Amino acid sequence: SVEIIQDYEDKRIRLLHNQENKGLVFTRNRGFAEAKGEYFAILDCDDWAYPQRLEKQMIFLDENPDFGLVGTSVELIDAYNKITGQWNYKLKPDLIPPTLLFHNYFAQSSIMLRLSIQGLTYRKEFPLAEDYDLWCRISKKYKVWTLPEVLTQYRVHDTNISKIQEEKINKAIGTISRNQIQELGVVASDEELILHRKIGSA
Numbered sequence: 001s002v003e004i005i006q007d008y009e010d011k012r013i014r015l016l017h018n019q020e021n022k023g024l025v026f027t028r029n030r031g032f033a034e035a036k037g038e039y040f041a042i043l044d045c046d047d048w049a050y051p052q053r054l055e056k057q058m059i060f061l062d063e064n065p066d067f068g069l070v071g072t073s074v075e076l077i078d079a080y081n082k083i084t085g086q087w088n089y090k091l092k093p094d095l096i097p098p099t100l101l102f103h104n105y106f107a108q109s110s111i112m113l114r115l116s117i118q119g120l121t122y123r124k125e126f127p128l129a130e131d132y133d134l135w136c137r138i139s140k141k142y143k144v145w146t147l148p149e150v151l152t153q154y155r156v157h158d159t160n161i162s163k164i165q166e167e168k169i170n171k172a173i174g175t176i177s178r179n180q181i182q183e184l185g186v187v188a189s190d191e192e193l194i195l196h197r198k199i200g201s202a
Helices: 002-007 024-034 053-063 093-100 130-139 163-183 190-200
Strands: 039-041 067-077 083-087 112-114 143-155
Touching (some): 039 053, 053 067, 067 130, 083 143, 093 130, 130 143
Parallel strands (some): 067 143
Antiparallel strands (some): 039 112
């Protein structure tokens, strides 16, 4: 990937190359810090975006200054680029924050957001769910939405999540859920929080 990027003779393209593996959170936050534009779009290296994706998201944010983040519906693809399904996002903006109370609503590779957002940073204390945490925090200050049109392809890998990773994800999501519930002034028991998570993953 690095060699391919270096082959482009386009001053608009800047390669930010870590000398060692510093992890996803560090690298994404470095991207936020180094970016110079008004908007920031995310696309992981194994996913795809349709040519119109950036244009349509930029137009939406230009026309809706009270929105801080916009995603898209996505197609699911396998290792051979075969389309295997879709995630269609159809909720109205006012229904997305309460939905985030139960589960993540956005596909990370479909996201475009404003760099002017306060507190725009991934937090390392939520490993493997740092994106979910960020969307929840953004939705408390700005309107958020997903374009219903499929403009991104998300790759589903054959490899299964290890038990250790699954435990990390569940712990991080549980903490995010607990924080959101407490911010609403609700004091929930451990049993109630477990029930809340089951509802969110149903």
